[in-house]
Amino acid sequence: MRESAAERHDRLLALVREHGTARVAELADRLGVSPVTARRDVETLAGQGLLDRAHGRVSWPERRGDPGRAAARPSGEGLVLGLLAPAATYYFAEVIRGAHEAAARAGARLILRISDYRPEEDRPRTEGLLAAGAQGVLVAPGWRGPEDRPSYGTWLAELPVPAVLLERRAEPGSPLDALDRVVSDHGHGVLLALRHLLGLGHGTPLLVARGDSPTALAVRAGYAEALATLDLAAPGPVIDSVPADQDPAAFERAVRSLYEAVSAGRASAALVHNDVDAIEIVRRLAELGVKVPEDLALIAYDDEVAALADTPLTAVAPPKRQVGRHATELLVERLTEDPAEEPARRHLSLLPRLRVRSSCGAPGGSA
Known part of the structure; x- marks a missing residue:
């Protein structure tokens, strides 16, 4: 299957984050693409503020730091948030719209990945969000039935960044149950x-x-x-x-x-x-x-x-749009609160x- 531009960008960002800095020619070789394609990808990502570029080299921006250790901020300005959804149409279109609106109000950037209701794709797509610089993630897994929750869900509790579950409930007492979540009742x-x-x-x-x-x-x-x-x-x-x-x-x-x-x-x-x-x-x-x-x-x-x-x-x-909005506000709060505090996690149910x-x-x- 041919690799998409978004997937290639994720790999490029992961390489730069791992090494701190790299030459464009080296990236082309590691990615298995032409130097022209690598330069075009670098220009795109630099234009989005995801990389710093100078004299044929690119580097991981110091201002972004480690997404797992976001410094406390008075607002969400400058944050990069990831959103994994099972679809971008029908029900989840409104959820995504609400999340995008809330991120914009906070001054944060929202990046999106879609799993197409394939739960086996949830983890690699979320890792792609982290490679693209997400400092926290909103996750609506592509579960289709109750058997998918234990088979394709335990990794969520091990993420190195704050995560909020969207429109999904965890098994009571499971590690996922300790995550923040926002759902419709x-x-x-x-x-x-x-x-x-x-x-x-x-x-x-x-x-x-x-x-x-x-x-x-x-x-x-x-x-x-x-x-x-x-x-x-x-x-x-x-x-x-x-x-x-x-x-x-x-x-x-x-x-x-x-x-x-x-x-x-x-x-x-x-x-x-x-x-x-x-x-x-x-x-x-x-x-x-x-x-x-x-x-x-x-x-x-x-x-x-x-x-x-x-x-x-x-x-x-x-309340689909409100689910996206409240979940994003909660994630921004997690990323900007005093790291010395130990806030209680929240399970928020919104009424249809x-x-x-x-x-x-x-x-x-x-x-």
């Missing part, structure tokens, strides 16, 4: 949705949900907790959802299960994770003769594109909101 979001539907006079809502991400698993767990809190019995098992374009047959089974529950009178309301699946499910149900909200009151989870459906979908909206639209058959607004 998805259990609260599910409870908001169920209470709203019950308040409209519906019986216990069904859950239609994916099972391929930490958010999906948190929604499933939140559903079980909400049923216990409200002293309700589930009207049927959780319906496993999959993207229509990835597995059309499995998607059709999910739609048919929901259709049969509505047709048999077992359910008149449902919570669907996520927006894209909900939009496709509403379209397919209409083809089968089940209309939303007349026959089925429906709430989507994520609120990324829910408002753009033919029938605008009521949706649970996790319910955006009420047409699909649940209630007047619009927020809950």
Whole structure:
């Protein structure tokens, strides 16, 4: 696989940081690239303030020091922060936006790496952030299921720089549980949705949900907790959802299960994770003769594109941008606090909101 420019820049920065100074010709030889490419990379990195350049040589800037020993500062000015996210689109686009805004307000620079939901890439991508000069990192691992947490997570607790977990929870009592983290309280979001539907006079809502991400698993767990809190019995098992374009047959089974529950009178309301699946499910149900909200009151989870459906979908909206913002502010605080102090680590949970639209058959607004 061809090496990207970002990966080559990471290797170049790692070499300079290791040796302190190097000639451009030496870097070209070590990187296995032409002198022209090495000079172009050096110019780019020097222009970003990541390297000092003079007379054919480059050096690690003394003002940046060791990212593991950032000196206390009254603000985040001059800091370099790293962010590892599993994706740069859909849900995490807002998280990244919030982090970028908070970094800019603090005078810090934010650099980004994407794992594409490949947890085996989390560690090398994070090491790339450190090689690029990150003095602290925000990390949303690309975990897909609970088995990925122990397999691809223990290294996070050994990072040489401050780290804040984003939208990920650690196993209680594990080394990762001692890290700072900022998350959305998805259990609260599910409870908001169920209470709203019950308040409209519906019986216990069904859950239609994916099972391929930490958010999906948190929604499933939140559903079980909400049923216990409200002293309700589930009207049927959780319906496993999959993207229509990835597995059309499995998607059709999910739609048919929901259709049969509505047709048999077992359910008149449902919570669907996520927006894209909900939009496709509403379209397919209409083809089968089940209309939303007349026959089925429906709430989507994520609120990324829910408002753009033919029938605008009521949706649970996790505070994605605020998660990025608060996590970045916390990381800046860690990097600028008095090193003689021993501050308590923080687990911050932010509450989702319910955006009420047409699909649940209630007047619009927020809950």
